[in-house]
Amino acid sequence: MTRYLNWLMLTLLALTTTNASAHKASDGFIYLDQSNPTASTVRVDLALRDLSLALPMDSNGDGxxxxxxxxxxxxxxxxxxxxxxDLRSxxxxxILKGTQWGLARHSDGPYAATRYDIHCPGDAPATAMNYNLLFDLDPLHRGLVQRTTVSGESLAVMGPDQRRLDLAAPPSGFETFASFLxxxxVHLLIGLDHILFLLVLILPATYLQRRQRESAAETGRAGFRARLWQLTGIVTAFTVAHSITLALAALDIVQLPIAWVEMVIALSILVAAMNVVxxxxxxxxxxxxxxxxxxxGFGFASVLGDLTSGVSQTVTALAGFNIGVELGQLGLLIMVFPLLFVLGKYRVYARAGVPAMILAVSCISIYWVTERAGQLY
Structure with a gap:
């Protein structure tokens, strides 16, 4: 049993320390304007950091x-x-005819921005768009689409499994909701910083010291179900809070520099980890x-804030995205907590497993703080 227990703790520790990178996911922004059927345009913004992986842009190799x-x-x-x-009618x-080239700044840094006039046979409107950029380098890359037509604006997400967008009709509210959900x-599952924060929030409930165990037994809070409900409340409090600031940022009511936000997020992980001890x-x-x-929440807003400001479907997209994050959190809780709860019955977990995880999380967060502090100016 001891060997099995040690293997489980080492596996969990490896999961938390694999890939110490936790920056904004790779996104491309596509602004398709079909409000004038005879003079449609499309603008594509791609992050320079992504393009430098696909193209030999760094000629002197200095990074x-x-x-x-x-x-x-x-x-x-x-x-x-x-x-x-590729657009088709x-x-x-x-045919795409380039009209403008330059740099655009999104919340996470500089992007190359290219604008094109769209010329379809017989001046017919484009009815489909195929997007196949960067998926071979990053399967988590997403093309975030803002489409403007005479009937209004709509949002869509393109990924490796959804590379074609039907332009014959704008997506329904349900389709937008489902896409952003x-x-x-996905954003929660690939956001290592958010996952580590949730981990350190979960840890105190996975084991109880002797006095805590006796007190909990008296109040009926020592059982698995009671502590799971307690953690569900904690995760929900986290969701309510980030939902507030995500909405404020995405609706352009409150804006904070993303570099400072990312550094404070890293600090929050360190403080939460230290608070366990x-x-x-x-x-x-x-x-x-x-x-x-x-x-x-301001960190989550970096996914939507550059796209949804002023768009009529913002509320639908925000609702879907928030519920998706909450489902991801609850899914992680359901998968991870039972394992840690079982481990919590063994002394080696409290004496070695928890300190090892706290140390690993603290080291990662200190690394992120140092790295992100260097990007502030």
Missing amino acids: QLTGAEVKAARAAVTGFVESGL DAGAC YEGV WPILGHKTWKLAFGFGLIH
């Missing part, structure tokens, strides 16, 4: 892109975009989850 290097890569960038973006393939689940912020973890959840 930094200069303005001169970006300018020199213009033909390569536009060729790359045109090779992966009922009469056949459309799925993206909320030295509960200087108290034992009411739901308050900790709510307080730091407000900061994490």
Whole structure:
């Protein structure tokens, strides 16, 4: 049993320390304007950090892109975009004619921005769009689409399993909701910083010291079901908090620099981890989850804020994304907590397993704080 227990703890520790990178997911922004059927345009924004992985932009190999290097890569960038973006009408393939080239700044840094006029056979409107950029380098890459027509605006998400967008009719509210719900689940699962924060929130409920166990037994809070419900409340407090700030940021009511937000998120993980050992912020973890959840919401907003501002379907997208994040959190809770609860019955878990996880999480968060502090200026 001891060997099996040690193997489980090492496996969990490996999961928390694999890939210490936790930045904004790879996104491309596609702004398709079909409000004038005879003069449609499309703009594609791709992050320079993503393009530098696909194209030889860093000519001197110093790991930094200069303005001169970006300018020199213009033909390569536009060729790359045109090779992966295909619009079609009922009469056949459309031609993209470049009109503007430059840089755009999104919440996570500089992007190459290319704008095209769309010319379809017989001046017919485009009825389908195929997007095939960066998926071979990053299967988690997403193309976030904002489409404008004479009837209004709509949002869509394109990924490896959804590379074609039907333009004959805008997506329904349900389709938008479902797309962003799925993206909320995915974003939570690939956001290592949010996962580690949830882990340290869960840890105190996975084991009880002797005096805590006796007190909990008297109040009926020592059982698995009672502690699971307690943790569900903690996770929900986190969701309510980040839902508030996500909505404020995505609706452009409150904006914070994403670099500072990411650094504070890393600090929140460190503080929450230290609070497990030295509960200087108290034992009411739901308050900790709510307080730091407000900061994490601005981090989640970096996914939607650059796309949904001013779009009529913002509320639908926000609702879907928030519920998706909550489902992802509850799914992790259901999978991880029973395992840790069982381990909590053994002394080696409290004496070695928990300290090892706290140490690993603390080291990762300190690394992130240092890394992100260097990107503030």
